[in-house]
Every structure is written in C-alpha cells, then in structure tokens.
Amino acid sequence: METLTVPGGSLTQEQREHYDSQGYLVLPNLVSLEELQPIKDSLSEKVESIAQELSERGLIQDLHEDAPFETRLGLLFSELTDREFNKYGRSWRERRPGFYDLMSNPRILDAVESLIGPEIFSNPVYNVRPKVPKVAVGAVPWHQDKSYWPDANSNPVITVWIPIVDADAENGCLQICPGTHRKRVLSYHAEQRTGTQYTEIDEELIEAAIAENGSVQVPVTAGSAILFNDRCLHMSTVNQSKERIRWSVDLRYQPTDQDPMRSHGAGFLARSHIYPERIATKEDWLAERPEHLG
Ligand SMILES: O=C(O)CCC(=O)C(=O)O
Structure with a gap:
C-alpha cells in the first residue's frame, strides 16, 4: 500500500493510509459540543433573521420563537414551497464570526496537516x-467536488464535513463511494429533477462506480468529522426524519501553492509554519481580505 510521507499533524499512520486508500476518513468527536456553540449561535441569529423576513413578506404567521435550533428552521418552512427553501434555506456561505472559529479550529487543522503538510489555505468554498x-x-446527488472547480490544478482539496447535530441514515447523512478518489473527473451534468443545478455524475457512471466499489452510509455524531478527497464520489438523500434538521458544515482546505479560487470568494491562510505572521485573523476574514497585511 502507498504510504504518505507528510510528517506532523494528528493522524496516525493507519488513519493516513485509510484516507489514502479509501479517499475518506472518519474522525469521531473531532470537535467538542462547546466548540460547536459559536457556530450554532451564529446560525440561530441567521434563522431569526429568516423568520423575520418570511413574516414581513406575509409568508408565515408563526415565528416559532420557542422552537429549539434543532427544529426551528424546519417549522418555519413547513408550510412553504421548495422555491422558498431554495432561496432562503438550502446552503449558506456567509461571513459570521462562529464560522471562522470553526474553520480555524486547531484540531481540524492538525488533522489536515497530516494529509497536506503545515502550510494550509482555507478554500473559499464552504457551506452551512x-x-x-x-x-x-435538500438532497445532494452523486458528485465529485472537483466538478465544481474542474480547471483548478490537480492538488487535492480536502473537504472536512462536520455535522452540528447527529447525522444518520434517517436525516440524510453522507454516503460515499469508497476508493473513487483515484478516478479522473467523471462526466457530469447539472441536476434538473428538483432544479438545484447541483453537479451530478452521469447515471451510467454512478452505476458502474457503485458496482465496482459499493457505497457506504457514514452516520456520525455532532462534532465528528468526515474528511474526503475532492474526487471521491459522495451524495446525501432527502431528510426523512419527522422534524430533525440535519445541520452540517463542509469546510475545505488545500496546500498554499494551489489555485486560491478567487472566483468563489476570498479564502484565508489558516496555518503556516513559514509565515505565521500572515495567518488571517477573524477580522481579516470577516472583511474578506484576501491576505493578512498587518
Ligand atoms: O452535506 C451534504 O449533504 C452534501 C455535502 C457535499 O456534497 C459536500 O460537502 O461536497
């Protein structure tokens, strides 16, 4: 088996080898519930602002103010259409302080360092x-993340997928087709069934990949992480639970010598042993400064 030679970081040799051979790795309880609290607070503020806007537009009567974070957004959308959900609730990429706290979490960076070394750039493509x-x-079809940046160079972008609540088969945890990260970018099209326009791998190629590699559901508890390579096929189904929202974030990291993908926004230098003084502060990130100038 091919072994990685990058020293440092927090992963064991066995974990690195799993990532290298399967294209993904599960790290249970990487982030504590206390560390998730700032992002939950930011998201609760966002849900409140959506409730206010829906109410002002006359689309809802009940603001569900007493509902917990785990269910409130679902209750707000329960009488609305997919169109409204697509507009307000599908995924968010905003600059809120709690997001930066999580993206800079040392335990996440330690794990990523094991895979790409200590010069780590936080890619501008992140989603809540x-x-x-x-x-x-809410369903995400089978795809490779690299289909969203097919022209970037071939260094891998690592996704760190973290649920903010427990994610399981019922509420639509990730499903992965292991070992597919060694494939080239497979032919894809924009999803048309629901109108999300997400990239989706052509059907016959998905069938062939699953026939060859199988697929695994990857249930994980809040704060656990799934790291995966940007060529590894993955998807998630509709949330079939009665009222449990599957809140998650997908963060991305890459070596600093890779295309910063400016067309997607400003990423930031998250860790550097060579230029520690250039690591972006929260203020840099909130202001979308592409580089720390202080
Ligand atoms: O969160 C999901 O259900 C899908 C995530 C995903 O496709 C990604 O992080 O690339």
Whole structure:
C-alpha cells in the first residue's frame, strides 16, 4: 500500500493510509459540543433573521420563537414551497464570526496537516447546510467536488464535513463511494429533477462506480468529522426524519501553492509554519481580505 510521507499533524499512520486508500476518513468527536456553540449561535441569529423576513413578506404567521435550533428552521418552512427553501434555506456561505472559529479550529487543522503538510489555505468554498425534513431540494446527488472547480490544478482539496447535530441514515447523512478518489473527473451534468443545478455524475457512471466499489452510509455524531478527497464520489438523500434538521458544515482546505479560487470568494491562510505572521485573523476574514497585511 502507498504510504504518505507528510510528517506532523494528528493522524496516525493507519488513519493516513485509510484516507489514502479509501479517499475518506472518519474522525469521531473531532470537535467538542462547546466548540460547536459559536457556530450554532451564529446560525440561530441567521434563522431569526429568516423568520423575520418570511413574516414581513406575509409568508408565515408563526415565528416559532420557542422552537429549539434543532427544529426551528424546519417549522418555519413547513408550510412553504421548495422555491422558498431554495432561496432562503438550502446552503449558506456567509461571513459570521462562529464560522471562522470553526474553520480555524486547531484540531481540524492538525488533522489536515497530516494529509497536506503545515502550510494550509482555507478554500473559499464552504457551506452551512440545513437539510430540512422532507424537502426534495435538500438532497445532494452523486458528485465529485472537483466538478465544481474542474480547471483548478490537480492538488487535492480536502473537504472536512462536520455535522452540528447527529447525522444518520434517517436525516440524510453522507454516503460515499469508497476508493473513487483515484478516478479522473467523471462526466457530469447539472441536476434538473428538483432544479438545484447541483453537479451530478452521469447515471451510467454512478452505476458502474457503485458496482465496482459499493457505497457506504457514514452516520456520525455532532462534532465528528468526515474528511474526503475532492474526487471521491459522495451524495446525501432527502431528510426523512419527522422534524430533525440535519445541520452540517463542509469546510475545505488545500496546500498554499494551489489555485486560491478567487472566483468563489476570498479564502484565508489558516496555518503556516513559514509565515505565521500572515495567518488571517477573524477580522481579516470577516472583511474578506484576501491576505493578512498587518
Ligand atoms: O452535506 C451534504 O449533504 C452534501 C455535502 C457535499 O456534497 C459536500 O460537502 O461536497
């Protein structure tokens, strides 16, 4: 088996080898519930602002102010259409302080360092996903992340997928087709069934990949992480639970010598042993400064 030679970081040799051979790795309880609290607070503020806007537009009567974070957004959308969900609730990429706290979490960076070394750039493509129960556009079809940046050079971008609540088969945890990270970018098209326009691998190629490699559901508890390579096929289904929103974030990291993908926004230098003084502060990130100038 091919072994990685990058020293440092927090992963064991066995974990690195699993990532290298399967294209993904599960790290149970990587982030504590206390460390998730700042992002939950930011998201609760966001849900409140959506409730206010829906109410001002006359689309809802009940603000569900007493509902917990785990269910409130679903209750707000329960009488609305997929169109509204697509507009307000599908995925968010905003600059809120709690997001930066999580993206800079040392335990996440330690794990990533094991795979790409200590010069770590946080890619501008990150998403918060409230997968609300029973909403068709909450499903994500089989795809490779690299289909979103096919022209970037071939260094791998690592996704770190972290649920903010427990994610399981019922509420639409990730499903992965292991070992597919060694494939080239497979032919894909924009998803048309629900109108999300997500990239989706052509059907016959998905069938062939699953026939060859199988697929695994990857249930994980809140704060656990699934790291995966940007060529590894993955998807998630509609949330079939009664009222549990599947809240998750997908963060991305890459070596600093890779295309910073400016067309997707400003990423930031998250860790550097060579230029520690250039690591972006929260203020840099909130202001979308592409580089720390202080
Ligand atoms: O969160 C999901 O259900 C899908 C995530 C995903 O496709 C990604 O992180 O690339």
